[in-house]
Amino acid sequence: MSDLLCLERVTAGYAADIDVLRNLSLTVPAGKITGLIGLNGAGKSTLMKTICGFLRPKTGAIRFDGADITGIEPHALIRRGISCIPQESSLFPYLSVEHNLRLPLEALVHARPGLPRAEAARRLDEALEEFPALGAKLKSPAGDLSGGQQKMLEFAKAHVVRPRLCLIDEPSIGLAPKIAGEVYQWIRLFSAGGMGILLVDHNVRRVVNMAEYIYVLSLGEVTAQGRRSDFAGNLHEQVRAWLGVNF
Ligand SMILES: Nc1ncnc2c1ncn2[C@@H]1O[C@H](COP(=O)(O)OP(=O)(O)OP(=O)(O)O)[C@@H](O)[C@H]1O
Numbered sequence: 001m002s003d004l005l006c007l008e009r010v011t012a013g014y015a016a017d018i019d020v021l022r023n024l025s026l027t028v029p030a031g032k033i034t035g036l037i038g039l040n041g042a043g044k045s046t047l048m049k050t051i052c053g054f055l056r057p058k059t060g061a062i063r064f065d066g067a068d069i070t071g072i073e074p075h076a077l078i079r080r081g082i083s084c085i086p087q088e089s090s091l092f093p094y095l096s097v098e099h100n101l102r103l104p105l106e107a108l109v110h111a112r113p114g115l116p117r118a119e120a121a122r123r124l125d126e127a128l129e130e131f132p133a134l135g136a137k138l139k140s141p142a143g144d145l146s147g148g149q150q151k152m153l154e155f156a157k158a159h160v161v162r163p164r165l166c167l168i169d170e171p172s173i174g175l176a177p178k179i180a181g182e183v184y185q186w187i188r189l190f191s192a193g194g195m196g197i198l199l200v201d202h203n204v205r206r207v208v209n210m211a212e213y214i215y216v217l218s219l220g221e222v223t224a225q226g227r228r229s230d231f232a233g234n235l236h237e238q239v240r241a242w243l244g245v246n247f
């Protein structure tokens with residue numbers, strides 16, 4: 001299967017003289033889950049922000065479905081089919097759940113060529129079928145929802161735009177184990193629908209269980225990579241060695 005996303009020797013950072021990502025190359029195929037693991041501060045979220053257009057690479061190139069998307073702004077990337085569920089919340093806390101769901105759809109309706117309004121309404125209904133707990137909270141401010149419900153709204157927001165690639169950063173952090181289990185089911189649902197997924201998660205075992213291919217990031221560099229089967233066996237020892245640290 002051809003690669004949906006391709007990073008070629010990308011260097012990026014927040015200050016001119018400090019590179020957080022260094023010469024980083026990776027690929028994400030369509031319809032599969034690709035995992036990214038690494039210690040705190042390794043640059044995982046920075047990589048997500050760079051792919052989503054919030055940070056412009058200093059050098060290197062990012063290609064999506066064969067097209068060069070290096071330096072393209074986030075709103076334009078959403079229209080091309082790239083969505084992000086960030087580590088921090090992307091919700092508008094004072095707007096209702098419904099309003100939070102309608103905003104990305106409105107952006108698609110007004111895009112050129114735009115999404116037909118009837119299709120936007122259908123997608124909203126479908127999101128409420130997939131995530132029924134949101135239906136009862138439709139008029140509540142998003143900020144009043146529980147942590148798990150807010151995460152559900154983040155996934156529903158991504159679902160309505162039908163992205164081809166979804167970047168998911170630490171989706172289960174701070175959630176109770178039962179809710180975290182639901183989150184991973186939603187990720188599988190996205191993947192089963194044909195979406196390419198780049199998944200960042202502290203839970204290494206979970207990433208290895210879910211992802212077909214895994215990258216290990218250390219200090220902004222890919223220090224190891226392999227298929228799920230390569231990570232089988234003594235996971236702890238192997239990951240420790242690959243990250244090059246004791247923990
Ligand atoms: N907005 C910012 N401005 C300046 N430096 C930043 C900014 N965000 C992150 N950094 C720095 O970039 C480096 C990588 O941070 P990043 O958040 O990408 O790591 P991470 O792998 O996602 O870590 P975590 O596992 O804690 O989420 C760190 O040294 C961090 O301090």
Ligand SMILES: [Mg+2]
Pocket residue numbers: 044045046087169170
């Ligand atoms: Mg992070």
